[in-house]
Amino acid sequence: VVVDNASPLDQGAWKKEALALGARWIDMGWNSGYACGVNRAARESTGDLLLVTNPDVKFLPGSLGRLIQVLESRPRVGAVGPTTWWNPGRTILFPPNIPPSLKDALFQTLAHLSGAANRAYSMARTRLALPVWRAREVVEVETLSGGCALFSRKVWDETGGFDERFPLYFEDTDWFRRLRASGYSLLQVPGADVVHFFNRSGITDGEAALSRYWTSRRRFLEKYYGLPGRLAADWTKALIFSSWAERFRARPMDFIRDLGRVADPPSIRLPRPCASFLLELTQDPGFFMAGAIFGKGDRWTPSPETWEAFGPSRYFLRGLDVSGGEPRYLGTWSFERV
CATH class of the missing domain: 2.60.40 (Immunoglobulin-like)
Structure with a gap:
């Protein structure tokens, strides 16, 4: 099932090819958001396994079979994700997703304002990423990317799918958090390799994508942390776009x-x-x-x-x-x- 969220580019040739391969093509008619598009595709599909993927992801040989094998062979697995590369030659790895939290939002904001905080924050993220980057066996992670994930229809129906209040970004993070809260594990699978030609969807309207990011970030923090989360989202955004932060970003970087x-x-x-x-x-x-x-x-x-x-x-x-x-x-x- 292919869902077209009112792409500004002509999709005629791709639609023709998809239909010739037996796919179902759904023209939403407007940009309904990633969550809404994925939910619609899930309702229209019939399989026992569901694979959600961005249009800018390329599967390398054997990757899908490896994901299916791991998902079906282990108990209480909510979803599995591939190893994601920046280039087809597999020399540059994408960073693993880090679950957002109130603490992370505050730490990240300080990193926009101070060189010492910036170094501490970015190195903390690197330490979290290293075990995932270096994994040679299946590794359990706290979250995956909704840009490419495989799961069962049973799990999808049980946990309610994506929350459509997130217009773009955080809908996957929210769902994976709900999966873990329901007792399911999330696994990243080495040997299931994909190439993500990053942000091909977002760059068609960068300003709208950025606006939706901040809206979704606020909703996520409010959903899980209530009023303190909402206030923190507003406060940290204001600081990140403050003149103080602008001066920090404009500082000479002699190092x-x-x-x-x-x-x-x-x-x-x-x-x-x-x-x-x-x-x-x-x-x-x-x-x-x-x-x-x-x-x-x-x-x-x-x-x-x-x-x-x-x-x-x-x-x-x-x-x-x-x-x-x-x-x-x-x-x-x-x-x-x-």
């Missing part, structure tokens, strides 16, 4: 080594050889959400295939030595892909 504007693959030279290093990749100098590149040695240069995945933009990389227990900082670099 970042700028490699300039580059058309060819840059080379990142680390200060020392590492048995295992992690390069976190992001377009945000605050490293609030970053992907992962693992390697060894004293340098990293993207392969031609990896370099193709870098569209024109400014990128930031933070190096960490992860050879031992605690990640050790190596440096931060930036370049603009032209």
Whole structure:
């Protein structure tokens, strides 16, 4: 079942191909939101297993079968999710989702206002992500991404599907939280690999997507924390967009080594050889959400295939030595892909 939430782009060719493959195509006629679209697709479908996926996700060979095998072979599993890559060559991992909370909202806001808080917050997220990034066996997680998840119709019907009060974002986080509260586990499955050509839906109307994000964030915090959550959502948003935060974001960042504007693959030279290093990749100098590149040695240069995945933009990389227990900082670099 394909649900078209009034895409501004012409979907004629895709619709024709989907119908030829036996899919059912539903034109919503308006942008009803991700939650509403998914719920409609679930009602129109007939299978015992449901796979929810964004249109910008590509399944690599064997990934769907691996997800089904894990879901059906383990008791009390609410949903399973794949290992998500940024590029088809599988060299850059997406960050795992971190469950939002009142504490996280406050910590994240401080990270928009202080260099010390920013470093502490982003490193805390990295420590949470490392076990998931490094997992070679099925790993239980606190939440998954609604951009690609497999579950049974029984679980979906039992827990009520997505809450349509979330216009975009947080509808999946809310549902996965309800799954765990009902005694179900959430599993990420190494070996079930997908490529997410990130935010192809959101970039068609970035301002609307951002507005819906803040609306959903407020509703989520209010739903689970009541009046304190709603007040915290309003207060933290105001601080993040305050002149204080703007001055912090505009501060000189002398600690970042700028490699300039580059058309060819840059080379990142680390200060020392590492048995295992992690390069976190992001377009945000605050490293609030970053992907992962693992390697060894004293340098990293993207392969031609990896370099193709870098569209024109400014990128930031933070190096960490992860050879031992605690990640050790190596440096931060930036370049603009032209």
